[in-house]
Amino acid sequence: MAVAAAAKIAEVRETTRVERIGAHSHIRGLGLDDSLEARHVSQGMVGQVSARRAVGIVLQMVRDGRIAGRAVLLAGQPGTGKTAIATALAAALGYDTPFTSMAGSEIYSLEMSKTEALTQAIRKSIGVRIKEESEIIEGEVVEVQIERPATGVGTKVGKLILKTTDMETVYDLGGKMIDSILKEKVQSGDVITIDKATGKITRLGRSFARARDYDATGQQTRFVQCPEGELQKRREVVHTVTLHEIDVINSRTHGFLALFSGDTGEIKPEVREQINGKVAEWREEGKAEIIPGVLFIDEVHMLDIECFSFLNRALENEMAPIVIMATNRGITKIRGTNYKSPHGIPLDLLDRTIIVPTTPYDEKELKEILSIRCEEEDCQMSDNALTVLTRISKETSLRYGMQLIMTSSLIARKRKAHEVDVEDIKRAYQLFFDEGRSVQFLKEYQQEFMFNEMEGEDKMDVN
Amino acid sequence: MSVDWFSQLQKARKKCIVQNNLKRIHFELDDNREMVEEYDLNTNVVTRRAWRINRQLKGENSWEIEIGDPEPSYDSDNKYIIRENSNQPFITRRNTRINLEWRIRNLPYPIEVYSVLVDKELSALIVQTTNKKYYKKIIVPDLQRLCIELEQENVSFSHRFNTLIITYKKPRRLIDFEKALLEEIKKIKPEDSEEILKNCKIS
Numbered sequence: 219m220a221v222a223a224a225a226k227i228a229e230v231r232e233t234t235r236v237e238r239i240g241a242h243s244h245i246r247g248l249g250l251d252d253s254l255e256a257r258h259v260s261q262g263m264v265g266q267v268s269a270r271r272a273v274g275i276v277l278q279m280v281r282d283g284r285i286a287g288r289a290v291l292l293a294g295q296p297g298t299g300k301t302a303i304a305t306a307l308a309a310a311l312g313y314d315t316p317f318t319s320m321a322g323s324e325i326y327s328l329e330m331s332k333t334e335a336l337t338q339a340i341r342k343s344i345g346v347r348i349k350e351e352s353e354i355i356e357g358e359v360v361e362v363q364i365e366r367p368a369t370g371v372g373t374k375v376g377k378l379i380l381k382t383t384d385m386e387t388v389y390d391l392g393g394k395m396i397d398s399i400l401k402e403k404v405q406s407g408d409v410i411t412i413d414k415a416t417g418k419i420t421r422l423g424r425s426f427a428r429a430r431d432y433d434a435t436g437q438q439t440r441f442v443q444c445p446e447g448e449l450q451k452r453r454e455v456v457h458t459v460t461l462h463e464i465d466v467i468n469s470r471t472h473g474f475l476a477l478f479s480g481d482t483g484e485i486k487p488e489v490r491e492q493i494n495g496k497v498a499e500w501r502e503e504g505k506a507e508i509i510p511g512v513l514f515i516d517e518v519h520m521l522d523i524e525c526f527s528f529l530n531r532a533l534e535n536e537m538a539p540i541v542i543m544a545t546n547r548g549i550t551k552i553r554g555t556n557y558k559s560p561h562g563i564p565l566d567l568l569d570r571t572i573i574v575p576t577t578p579y580d581e582k583e584l585k586e587i588l589s590i591r592c593e594e595e596d597c598q599m600s601d602n603a604l605t606v607l608t609r610i611s612k613e614t615s616l617r618y619g620m621q622l623i624m625t626s627s628l629i630a631r632k633r634k635a636h637e638v639d640v641e642d643i644k645r646a647y648q649l650f651f652d653e654g655r656s657v658q659f660l661k662e663y664q665q666e667f668m669f670n671e672m673e674g675e676d677k678m679d680v681n
Numbered sequence: 682m683s684v685d686w687f688s689q690l691q692k693a694r695k696k697c698i699v700q701n702n703l704k705r706i707h708f709e710l711d712d713n714r715e716m717v718e719e720y721d722l723n724t725n726v727v728t729r730r731a732w733r734i735n736r737q738l739k740g741e742n743s744w745e746i747e748i749g750d751p752e753p754s755y756d757s758d759n760k761y762i763i764r765e766n767s768n769q770p771f772i773t774r775r776n777t778r779i780n781l782e783w784r785i786r787n788l789p790y791p792i793e794v795y796s797v798l799v800d801k802e803l804s805a806l807i808v809q810t811t812n813k814k815y816y817k818k819i820i821v822p823d824l825q826r827l828c829i830e831l832e833q834e835n836v837s838f839s840h841r842f843n844t845l846i847i848t849y850k851k852p853r854r855l856i857d858f859e860k861a862l863l864e865e866i867k868k869i870k871p872e873d874s875e876e877i878l879k880n881c882k883i884s
Contacts, residue, residue, distance in 0.1 A: 355763070377766070384809065384816035388766040395763050417762035448816055 241620075242305040244594040249306070250274045262590055263306055265583035266299050272574045273303050277310055280540050283510050287538030289529075291518070291568070293545055293561055294576030297616045300544040303576070304514045307542070316345040316460050316511030316539075322520030333528050334484045340532055341461040341490075343539035345509035346497055351454050353414040355389070357382050358425045358444045359406050364396055380410075382445045392417075407431060409442050414450070458509060461537070464493050494537065510539050518543035519562035522554035526567050533570060543571070584611050584619070591620050597627035599638040606643050614652040622646045686826040687858060690865070697869040703728070706866055719749070725863055727776050747822060748774045770815055779856075781849040783819060790814065792840040797847055799831040806831065806847070821849070829854055 248270055249260030256270040263270060279285050292300040308317040318339055325335040357380035364376045376391030395417050402419050404410060407428035411420045423440035465485045500506035532538055550562045559565055585608040592599045611619030626646040630638040651659065694709040704720045715733035729749030744752065750773055770787045794810045806819040824831065835850040
């Protein structure tokens with residue numbers, strides 16, 4: 219039953235999602251078959267067969283949940299799909315398994331120390347599945363009344379009338395509840411459940427009795443029966459929280475309100491220790507289950523030597539998640555030292571990791587990726603144009619090629635064409651420089667720019 | 682829990698204080714559950730019974746009132762998320778020597794509307810109204826703990842001053858059990874309540 223309820227929630231969430239297209243939004247999974255063999259083109263993933271297969275095995279390891287604290291390093295040139303593979307892994311894990319994605323430079327903050335940020339990231343990646351009995355209100359909305367005071371200031375007053383086939387009750391709404399009712403656009407005729415302790419609203423559908431209210435209803439409208447019996451019910455719900463969330467709830471100084479404001483500050487080690495003990499206790503009693511997740515650190519070379527040695531230690535904890543790191547560096551300085559090391563990562567940490575290399579795409583794969591992106595960005599492209607775009611991507615970079623899809627499609631739309639043609643690609647190519655041509659341009663017109671006296675000696679130091 | 686409620690209570694760790702003609706007994710059961718009973722010393726009837734609920738995630742523990750009036754809550758105006766409107770029906774329980782009683786206040790409808798039926802499958806009393814305005818499933822923990830089935834002939838109800846009063850005649854076995862428990866309780870030596878208050882840490 220819990221599974222069905224979860225599916226229901228996911229469905230409701232789907233319809234209200236705001237769709238924006240990101241760099242990796244075409245990825246829906248790792249594209250592996252049942253024997254974890256990578257299909258060449260599947261679920262938005264193209265090529266990189268051996269890397270995907272390797273990550274598929276890591277996925278199996280995470281799903282089994284028995285191995286703690288392993289590290290995987292995705293190493294490869296820029297634009298070879300490292301982040302894509304990590305995104306795919308997150309998608310394949312499903313929403314119940316915690317997946318934390320962070321960039322290496324995120325840990326540098328004035329509000330908390332580096333190790334605190336890392337600890338929080340690690341604890342965000344460990345889920346605890348707890349069964350808890352909670353009180354819910356389930357019924358059909360008869361009426362929602364929300365009144366603002368006439369002066370415009372002051373608290374809003376809200377009332378909600380709910381009914382089942384057997385009874386009807388008037389509820390007073392608190393300020394937070396009013397906001398979420400407005401946000402969810404709850405209206406009379408909806409069948410909803412409200413978690414009494416947290417105020418979380420779940421819309422189950424519209425009541426059959428209201429099926430004839432409108433001639434036209436949206437495709438997603440689901441009709442359900444009006445519930446029976448009492449409005450208020452006790453139900454055992456299974457929910458997954460991360461260790462970090464439990465930490466925050468139990469850290470006295472902030473309380474659970476900090477979860478919403480996002481300002482959690484540093485959490486005392488005693489609190490963490492206490493919670494580890496408690497969770498272990500629940501686990502023994504069979505009340506809770508630990509779901510080790512994945513921590514993904516992109517641009518891991520941005521961590522410094524202290525963080526690396528901290529990670530070394532943290533990985534040995536039995537509560538540690540699987541850590542996946544990605545870097546595009548070769549042999550370079552470890553941040554915070556003058557020593558050079560492969561990938562900018564100290565050798566002792568490298569020794570603990572399994573390294574998955576990604577390799578540059580060949581032309582056929584590039585073409586495949588570009589056509590997937592075209593589909594994702596809702597853009598029709600002629601075969602010739604796609605070939606030209608592939609060539610451009612091959613010579614410049616895949617990222618630049620992907621940028622040209624949207625720009626050239628806008629150019630094509632300007633001339634009222636249905637399809638992007640070679641002309642449009644050419645136009646976009648002229649309008650927007652890639653990195654190579656930009657450098658070329660700078661070299662030619664160096665004299666006319668400001669501060670041009672600096673002659674090439676001071677190379678940018680990203681470390 | 683139905684195994685043998687009486688011996689469970691016998692084995693429980695008990696503490697007791699007497700205050701203003703009220704005797705409070707704190708039971709700590711083997712499975713870590715906690716219960717408090719309050720007896721009126723004149724009538725020897727339980728006036729309040731409450732269970733401690735341990736929340737798993739959040740630290741705050743609260744009491745669930747089984748018999749008697751609910752704890753008054755202060756400053757609840759600002760904190761609540763959602764709650765029943767104050768003129769909605771609410772139910773309280775009280776025991777007398779021979780009856781179990783429920784009062785449902787704020788029910789303005791005439792007496793003909795109500796029906797109180799025993800549902801043996803759910804082992805609960807079902808309160809219904811023909812106008813579909815109120816419905817309540819009442820579970821009777823006293824009888825459940827002793828594995829006594831509900832009988833329709835023990836139920837009666839009346840309606841006065843916007844209040845529906847449901848009475849359930851105590852079965853013989855429950856009366857015997859309560860008598861035995863009372864004897865058990867009389868054996869516990871009450872602690873000095875003044876002394877306890879002095880040692881109590883004020884947080």
